[in-house]
Amino acid sequence: MQQFDVIVVGGGMVGASVALKLAHSGLQVALVERQTPAVYQAQQPLDLRVSAINQRSERWLTELGAWSLLQQWRLCPYRRLQAFEGDTPGLTFTADELNLSHLGHIVENSLIQQALWQQFPEQLTVFSPATVTGFSQQQALAQLTTKEFGCLSAQLVIAADGGQSQLRQLAGIGSTGWMYQQACLVLEVDTELPQQDITWQQFHPTGPRAMLPLSGHKASLVWYDAHQKVQQLAALSLPELSRQVQAAFPAKLGAVQVTRCAWFPLARNHANSYAKGRLVLVGDAAHSINPLAGQGVNLGFADARVLCEVLLSANTGALASAELLARYEKERRRANALMMSAMDGFYQLFSNELPPLKLARQLGLTLAERAGPLKRLVSRYAVL
Template sequence: MNQFDCVVVGGGMVGAASALSLAELGLKVAVIEKYAPEAFAAEQAFDLRVSAISLGTEQLLTQLGAWQALTQWRICPYKRLAVWERAESYTEFSADAIQQSHLGHIVENRLLQLALWQQLQQHTNVTLMCPENVKNLAQDATGVKLTLASKVIEASLVVAADGANSMVRKLAHIGTTGWDYAQSAMLINVATQQPQQDITWQQYLPTGPLAMLPMPGQHACLVWYHQKAEIKRLASLSDQQLTQAVQQHFPERLGAVAVLNKAAFSLTRRHANQYYKNRVVLVGDAAHSINPMAGQGVNLGFKDVKALQQVIAQAISDGESWHNEQVLARYQQKRRTDNLLMMTTMDALYLSFSHVSPLVKLARNAGLMLANKVPSIKNKALAYACGIKLS
């Protein structure tokens, strides 16, 4: 029987970062994951799943030693972010306005996970158990017993980082609230006529946003939100037919493109009723899954990682029992309200731009135009989204 200070269930981006951040505190950590990330090769096609990594997340990844590998593989920095519905409401946010060299980077999820795994594999405090999965979980006053497919292990604390449909969350009897949105989304990797851009943008339509995320070289990742039936229809098109549809519906500023790959997924909102129970604590999508409209989902997960590390580090420093519920309650206090605020903001944005009322349309366009005229508010919102504080 193996004994660990902490077991992280889920070795994706947020789970791997959680394991590293806790191992850095001197804790003995095990990571349970079904699938290891594939090794990187420059000739590999771009991953469909990408994330807009904020400055705050970049700082965390640098601290954990993972960012350096990503800069040697492939990432795409962006300096500007644009949103609009009508031409007159065009609003652009710039890194220069908050005295930064860039706002963030577009990074393939698989490469981000791989960079973190390379650090896990080198860390003396980390045991990787892969392929492996959890079959059962039992808690008592002394810790947690996890029954895996091949063995039984024990831990003082279990971190659930196993996604929106978290098995650990269910086994810990932590409920959720949420719903499925009426829309779905399609991710489309394209080759572009234009060279690599330094801007990411979203145009809002009543049917849902159209977004462009720049990728290295003459490539981009497009995000197409629409009603579920329409996304299903688009997903059935050939690459050539979808290319024609993109050219017809996306803004002219996109330029000529050719579809390389595509995938569709449903949009859901889930929020755990609590972020901990006894010796189990939730991070990332296991705690909250959010409408991806503003690309904040994974950054919220990394904020969870940082907060959990901080409260446990402080407890260790103060001589407390770092895994008790009083410590985990501090983590919940740090993160649940912030996550709920972001989720509610995204829902308000979603409802606002899907509303067909002329008055609502006038109000939202006026709001965007007002943001351009009040730089202080605009820049504070931008800094918050980037995960930094303005001096």
């Protein structure tokens, strides 16, 4: 049985960043991942899954050495962020208001993962592809059983294995959540307009519609609607789906042609505890959020950063101390719960067609646009 200081289960964006940071800090780290990512190729197709990376996450990826690769590969900066309803001007945040070069970048999820994996040092032991078949805890160690590599043990196991976390379930950590009434259709489109510097969301009673710019004449569109509607749209031919998009999205989108699409249901889930014994949760394993503002991966990277700071402040032999893991949970649970509640608040506010409420939210967007210092404070929190 091979023994490590830390085993990270899940080599996606968040898990890979944790494993990389801890390995660079001198700990004996193993990463267990079900599917090894492909090596980056310049001609590889765009990933339908993209994230709006804020500047906090950008600094984290820079620290890990991944950001310089992403700059050489593909990413799209945005300098403006807009939220509006109907044909109203709505609320716009700009980089100029904060004296910044940009607010964030739209980056393909697969590229972030590939850039992190390319930075893995020799001392980071990778077990992939690997299937976890068991997890147990003893007084001194946690033990992970894999189909391909047998038993592994460590002082601490970090679960970064997604919203349906197998490790969370094996450890008996419950969660609270629900399925939303909406589903999400993601579309890759060719655009008549060149690369834009703005990402926007238009709110509708049936759900928001968003545009995220990509490199060149490309963009990612997100269409939230009822499950049945989304499934019907996803079943259309690409030419017919393109026509539906042109009719449903605002004219500012310009002409587009859908090249690919996929859909998925929306769920909220929050673990009842972020740690149990020698297991600790990060990212989607701890919390799944309505992706309304694209904050999921940013929250996950914030988890990763705080957990690494906490672990590296301890003696090597005390990585799984209850006090240490409680510090991590105390800092991250409140921030994650706040963002989850804020996204649910937007979800409820903009899905209600009562005339007084509709008037109030349109007035609220107008007042927020003119709020000056308050608007800058909110935008700084979201970006920095």
